[in-house]
Amino acid sequence: MLGCWRAASAVAAGSGRWAGCVRGRRLSMAKSKFEYVRDFEADDTCLPNCWIVVRLDGRNFHRFSEQHEFKKPNDDRALHLMTKCAQTVMQELEDIAIAYGQSDEYSFVFKKNSRWFKRRASKFMTHVVSQFASSYVFYWKDYFKDQQLLYPPGFDGRIVLYPSNQNLKDYLSWRQADCHINNLYNTVFWMLVQRSGLTPVQAQDRLQGTLAGDKNEILFSEFNINYNNEPLMYRKGTVLIWQKINEVMTKKIKLPKETEEKEVEVTRTRTKVVPLHCDIIGDQFWEEYPEILAEDS
Numbered sequence: 001m002l003g004c005w006r007a008a009s010a011v012a013a014g015s016g017r018w019a020g021c022v023r024g025r026r027l028s029m030a031k032s033k034f035e036y037v038r039d040f041e042a043d044d045t046c047l048p049n050c051w052i053v054v055r056l057d058g059r060n061f062h063r064f065s066e067q068h069e070f071k072k073p074n075d076d077r078a079l080h081l082m083t084k085c086a087q088t089v090m091q092e093l094e095d096i097a098i099a100y101g102q103s104d105e106y107s108f109v110f111k112k113n114s115r116w117f118k119r120r121a122s123k124f125m126t127h128v129v130s131q132f133a134s135s136y137v138f139y140w141k142d143y144f145k146d147q148q149l150l151y152p153p154g155f156d157g158r159i160v161l162y163p164s165n166q167n168l169k170d171y172l173s174w175r176q177a178d179c180h181i182n183n184l185y186n187t188v189f190w191m192l193v194q195r196s197g198l199t200p201v202q203a204q205d206r207l208q209g210t211l212a213g214d215k216n217e218i219l220f221s222e223f224n225i226n227y228n229n230e231p232l233m234y235r236k237g238t239v240l241i242w243q244k245i246n247e248v249m250t251k252k253i254k255l256p257k258e259t260e261e262k263e264v265e266v267t268r269t270r271t272k273v274v275p276l277h278c279d280i281i282g283d284q285f286w287e288e289y290p291e292i293l294a295e296d297s
Contacts, residue, residue, distance in 0.1 A: 044121040050161040051112050051168045052119070054128045058104030059154035065104075067150055072194070073186035074234045081143040082106060083238050085135040087273045090240060092131055098292050100172050100280070102179035102237035106132070109168065113295065121159045129157040165293045173281040179237040181212075184227060187234075188215045191223050232277035241289060243274040 046052050058064065070078050086106045090096045095114040100107045108128055110116065117123030133155050140149045162168045185207065192203040207215065219225040227235075247268050252261040278285060286293065 046119040046121050047161055049112055050163050052110040052124055053107055053160045053162060054124055054157055055107040056129050056132055056155045056157040059156050061104040064153055068147055073190040077143040079233060081139060083275055084139050085132045086240055088135040089128055089131045090273045099240040100175055100237060107175060125157045125159050129155050176237055176280055180235060183234050184212060184215050188218050195223060236277050236279060239276040239278060239280055240273050242271055244269050245272050
């Protein structure tokens with residue numbers, strides 16, 4: 001009541017208009033002479049009928065990974081933490097149709113017909129990046145149990161619009177191809193450093209000008225590693241999609257004519273964010289999950 005009384009008894013600065021409320025509801029919005037500054041806000045509404053992609057990247061994660069002693073070339077803890085953060089983002093912003101992540105980056109694809117935040121680009125980007133960054137700090141100890149977080153990580157973001165389904169598929173294919181290229185290089189590079197004793201500069205010189213076939217040959221002939229047998233999470237990255245999952249739960253119920261409650265198993269269907277490690281460049285994935293690109297999904 002105090003707030004209502006103050007609102008009803010105060011005159012908005014410079015306007016002479018009263019602002020009141022009834023049972024907690026404001027009757028009129030007080031305006032001031034300073035409100036003109038809103039005219040300087042840029043219109044950043046995303047074009048209609050376009051897939052909205054928000055991609056975030058870790059800021060200075062090369063330094064961050066060194067100071068937090070990430071395992072090379074891949075640290076499962078770090079990759080699983082990134083995925084947990086991405087799942088949290090999708091659960092909070094349910095208009096995301098699919099997400100894809102690798103290394104220190106994640107891409108979130110909002111539906112073409114999404115009306116979230118009135119399709120304002122700044123809202124999409126800031127919500128995704130802030131939710132992801134706060135989740136990274138919040139869940140850190142779940143994955144790095146013996147490693148203290150020395151300082152808060154930073155992430156930058158960007159937004160790109162894709163008008164057609166093929167444009168979107170090509171974008172995701174580009175990110176997965178990038179994952180393969182980078183992981184193959186890093187796998188060979190760190191084998192040369194860790195097992196052959198080369199310095200980072202020497203390993204870099206050794207790999208300069210080599211093709212994918214050359215790198216595969218080095219791995220197999222010198223380290224007996226078949227790159228195709230490396231974990232799919234490293235080679236393909238992580239795809240996050242919505243799937244219906246049957247969960248079996250135990251519930252206490254009281255049956256008719258019974259004096260005591262009994263425990264029974266109940267199956268419930270829930271829609272959850274599920275991680276996949278698979279190829280998304282070919283057609284098989286899109287044929288298996290056509291609902292991702294469906295207009296009414």
